[in-house]
Amino acid sequence: MSQRSVEQGFRPPQQARSRESLHKVLAAAEHVLAEQGIEEFTVAAVAERAGMSVGAIYRRFVGKNQLLYAVKDQLLGQLESGVSEALRAAPPGLDGIVGAFTRALADTFARHDRIFPELLDGQRADGRERGLQALAAIQTAFVEAARPWFEEIRRTDREQAIGMLTRTVIGSCVHRAATGRYWSDGLSWEVWASEMTEMALAYLGSGEPAAVVP
16 A cells, blocks of 8 residues: 555555455455445445455444545555556557557556546545545656657657646546546547547647747
């Protein structure tokens, strides 16, 4: 778990058996969240799904809000590590970096497409802070991975362009996850990643737009 999760009061397990138990609880929490939604999410429901006593869960978490934070922290950690790993393994060139970035985002959200909307809808201030921390981390990872290929960017201000692109791609991904069940675009996450990559490369490969006449 992240340092922030420790600050939230979690008790990170030290022994293999305890880590396995925590994994079981978080997997059960994900299942309950996906099947029943955040309004029906309770510690009792998670305990039943995990085959554990309610007391066993309360020995690690003080309540359902802390458990929800733990689920979100775990998913965001997977997002951060997934993006970093994809960027390290990306083919050389700006197209390889952009493609790896969009596919890594899509892969994580696709695996948890029933969980992220609930977490995004029900997040509290502490959850938003953890989310922003993750978004900042993957933005930094992408910009640094793309930096060796900045000469391929045709925009006049390359730093501004790559920053604009990163926030746009991430924003599109988060918005899609949050609104997909109400406003579907009819695409798979794989197709979304492919289309987003093409759009991103077209933007970076275009010249500086004409100045706006006042």
